[in-house]
Amino acid sequence: MAMMKLIRILFTGLLISFLGSLPLGTLNVAIMQISISDGLMPAIWFGLGSLTSEVVYVRLSLIAMDWVRKQKKIFSYLEWITLAIVVALAISSFYAALHPSVKKNVILSSTLHRYWLGLFMSALNPVQIPFWFGWSTVLFTKGILQPHATQYNWYTLGIGTGTLLGNFVFVFGGLLLSQKLNGNQNVLNWIIGGIFLVTAIIQAIKMMRHKDVEHRIDHPEEEQHDFESVLLPEERKEQNK
Secondary structure, three states: OHHHHHHHHHHHHHHHHHHHHOOOOHHHHHHHHHHHHOOHHHHHHHHHHHHHHHHHHHHHHHHOHHHHHHOHHHHHHHHHHHHHHHHHHHHHHHHHHHOOOOOOOOOOOOOOOHHHHHHHHHHOOOOHHHHHHHHHHHHHHHOOOOOOHHHHHHHHHHHHHHHHHHHHHHHHHHHHHHHHOOOOHHHHHHHHHHHHHHHHHHHHHHHHOOOOHHHHHHOHHHHHHHHHHHOOHHHHHHHHO
16 A cells, blocks of 8 residues: 555656646757757756756755745746746847857857756746645645655656656657758747747746746645646546535
């Protein structure tokens, strides 16, 4: 029974992480562009770097919830930094599209090793902090996750695996997109730049509507609806009888 509970925790973390990795965002779009412009291994290294940072944030959300709540202002500042980075990525992609001789996004194709680039960009991205803070709160409330080191380890393993699988979707998706467009880097830069621009606009709107990091940390229960509808369909059916 204990092992079955740990497996359930692992697959719960995996499913949440995988589904959470699929909507277009700064990091997965960056992975896609790196796979297009620099190849498979640089994109994988970038994904591993961002995964490392995410795992650290997950552990913080589990063992230091009170500390996380007290750092809302810092996370809010990081959100503005992230918005500036996304805008810079969009500008870099549009610049490369307008100047065919450049070809690559100068930020994502810099000389910095992709692992460290992914680590730093993920560390500066505060969106995942309230995301995991909210989900962990819901899991504790539902009794699926309990404050035990072994459960934390399996939960974190599931999250890491789910994020890795989500990254692969964008890594190989980028390679497939490049093949479909016959390697036309100019068109790809316009597409990626447009995605970054839309991402920045959506984030700015959320911040103006106060659906930002501070709000989501204060209202972790807002994740509960998605949790019940996606991960606990049987429980919802029982409640509705």
